Amino acid sequence: MTTKQTIYYTLTDEAPSLATCSLLPIVRAFTSAADIDIKITDISLAGRILASFPDNLNDDQKVEDGLAFLGNLTQDPDANIIKLPNISASVPQLKACIAELQSQGYDIPDFPEDPQSEADKEIQARYSKILGSAVNPVLREGNSDRRAPGAVKAYARKFPHSMGKWSQASQTHADYMRNGDFFSSEQSITMSDAGSVRIEYVDPQGNVEVKKELPLEKGEVLDSMRMSCKELRDFFEASMQDAKDTGVMWSLHVKATMMKVSHPIVFGHAVTVFYKELFEKHGELFEELGVNPNNGIGSVYDKIASLPRSKREEIEEDIHACYEHRPKLAMVDSAKGITNLHVPSDVIVDASMPAMIRNGGKMWDANGQTADTKAVMPESTYARIYQEMINFCKTNGAFDPTTMGTVPNVGLMAKKAEEYGSHDKTYECKAGTMRVVAQDGTVLMSHEVADGDIWRACQTKDEPVRDWVKLAVTRSRLSNTPAIFWLDSERAHDMELKKKVEACLQEHDTDGLDIHIMSYNEAIRFSMERQIRGLDTISVTGNVLRDYLTDLFPIMELGTSAKMLSIVPMLKGGGMYETGAGGSAPKHVQQVEEENHLRWDSLGEFLALAVSLEDVGIKKDNQKAAILAKTLDAATGKLLENNKSPSRKTGELDNRGSHFYLGLYWAQEVAAQTEDEELAAHFATLAKTLADNEEKIVAELADCQGKPAELDGYYHANRETVKRVMRPSATLNAALAAIA
Ligand SMILES: NC(=O)C1=CN([C@@H]2O[C@H](COP(=O)(O)OP(=O)(O)OC[C@H]3O[C@@H](n4cnc5c(N)ncnc54)[C@H](OP(=O)(O)O)[C@@H]3O)[C@@H](O)[C@H]2O)C=CC1
Ligand SMILES: O=C(O)CCC(=O)C(=O)O
Ligand SMILES: [Mg+2]
Secondary structure: OOOOEEEEEEEOOHHHHHHHHHHHHHHHHHHHHHOEEEEEEEOOHHHHHHHHOHHHOOHHHOOOOHHHHHHHHOOOOOOEEEEOOOOOEOHHHHHHHHHHHHHOOOOOOOOOOOOOOHHHHHHHHHHHOOOEOOOHHHHOOEOEEEEOOHHHHHHHHHOOOOOOOOOOOOOOEEEOOOOOOHHHHOEEEEOOOOEEEEEEEEOOOOOEEEEEEEEEOOOOEEEEEEEOHHHHHHHHHHHHHHHHHHOOEEEEOEOOOOOOOHHHHHHHHHHHHHOHHHHHHHHHHHHHHOOOHHHOHHHHHHHHOOOOHHHHHHHHHHHHHHHHOOOOEOEEEOOOOEEOOOOOOOOEHHHHHHHHHHOOOEEEOOOOOEEEEEEEOOOHHHHHHHHHHHHHHHHHOOOOOOOOOOOOEEEOOOOOOEHHHOHHHEEEOOOEEEEEEEOOOOEEEEEEEOOOOEEEEEEEOHHHHHHHHHHHHHHHHHHOOOEEEEOOOOOHHHHHHHHHHHHHHHOOOOOOOOEEEEOHHHHHHHHHHHHOOOOOOEEEEOHHHHHHHHHHHHHHHHOOHHHOEEEEEEOOOOEEEEEOOOOOOHHHHHHHHHHOOOOOOOHHHHHHHHHHHHHHHHHOOOHHHHHHHHHHHHHHHHHHHOOOOOOOOOOOOOHHHHHHHHHHHHHHHHHHOOOOHHHHHHHHHHHHHHHHOHHHHHHHHHHOOOOOOOOOOOOOOOHHHHHHHHOOOHHHHHHHHHHO
């Protein structure tokens, strides 16, 4: 019996949204034959802004709140969602998107940076729900299972990506705080019963302000920690001085998107320390102009644009004067003069550190040359693993993608676990005490804080931890691979989790499995030692390491994390299939605009779709869906084997061309299978048409390249225009229309 099933496919931003326009018509040609409806749900940055201001829009401008819809859907055991990467917006990105929408005639308000009136405060509150990583935490109602499927690993071995050379004499290193950071102040408790606690601030006079009441579940772990503002600034100063003295380039790596409250503050301190004299001299004016260093030095350029020319030039000269006695800064775009301190969302640690390590420990300087780098990640908790990998590469040389083993990840992610759910419990403090107090007045945790210190609390619920341990045991069993729980003996939080993990493991059959608990440095060394011997090791980690490691290892192994299979088995039974583990690659859109070539690789989408279809097959007993899943995997394997992935070079096969080959191979696979003759017959014609016209279609897809492509918008491009750009082959379009 077949019941119609809907797969919700997200419409996001930038390169993935362009790719969707080309891929979906092909996918729909297949899924319609299995009675599966693919429904687009808009969770793009522009879509989320429009959905937040319905009262400002005409009826024909109003849009559905796609994120709220999908958020509810995660609670449905039948949920089947394919989630592409989306923009996690910094303030500059949000403002750019607002300006674009306004220019298109949407009467939405400006982002009030310093709201005074109640009305402005309300507008800012709506916008702050859209800022940073606002999508993933809503949808991720499950833990994370990310790995490189066999076919992908085989492809990387056959067609290895380039790897930079590592020299033993490399000056590159990770630099982090030794004292005064979150790591050195972490406290943690586990709730023996359900109950509520209060987060309180006590001023030096002893007055108590309740910041928040927090209902907690039985078995929930609650942490609190503090970063000293003074020690952070002293650290930045010393680190910049050391880089200057030793002639190494300076680079800051934070996650201002996901850690959307604490990391922009950290970023802002780096900006005001680096450009110290500038902020000392023009502090008052900057205050008046509304310069916010947390938005980067770009904010200074932005706000001084309206000043009289002579004043502006004076400030620009003062900016340049700062470079004289500071170390070289790593560049995001040396041609355009965009530095690492321009915008907080340009350098995102999970992708930027692996990219540097893959590149022999080098980043780009202002002259477009590569240079050894002091990679600064103030918070030492996780920064230490990068130093371990750097040491390892200095000793052993660069990893070899043709022989190295793989490190898949099982990540604790559900219900905003750990630091990634801490934004609504993060405070930039005044001097006094921050504490967590039980209902009966017992002080459970407490920190002395000084002006400007950052204090935060993190929650980890019991149910996700149990599910995570179970997922680790299941993956270890199914893949016959050792699993390492990365739990640091120096961390209060991890020691609370360790008790739970040990108890939980007792409840599972672990006979014959190789399961360990190790501190981070030990765990990464163990995994890398095995890896260079071609052996695989599952990393079982908390939420931040999930994010970091699922870029770090894939970027070494596969060149990009876009090629990962990324599954979120939802706690309520549904499934979310994320595509890859990387982002939305803004550089790729630029290339389309300039040369009409999209180098985005949709392999993550192909992999996600196959597991999504497999799930429909099982849950709905839909045999056709099961066949489509199997044949899609086979087609993806063939695509990799024949190297039909997009090339980076204009004129060569791009994203659209790789979609054509996927369609061709998929049709051929369905036509060739014998389990369902009706299905085979249905696709035989498509297979033949596509094969007969291969040369013509590939030529049509190449001929359009080499000239600029107009998308009519960046954040909110015109979908009809994008369709024309992304579907330029009349022959392919006709073949797909014929089967519909
Ligand atoms: N799941 C999610 O929703 C995520 C969203 N993001 C968002 O994405 C944006 C960019 O983040 P960033 O840190 O630069 O990370 P990205 O992963 O987008 O970029 C790193 C580099 O990886 C390569 N890459 C990534 N995906 C692909 C792909 N599918 N095909 C080919 N190459 C790929 C590109 O390299 P090259 O340019 O050399 O081709 C790219 O420049 C931000 O807005 C961020 O918030 C980031 C991570 C996850
Ligand atoms: O949601 C985000 O901002 C990024 C998520 C991410 O990097 C990841 O899950 O790997
Ligand atoms: Mg990531």
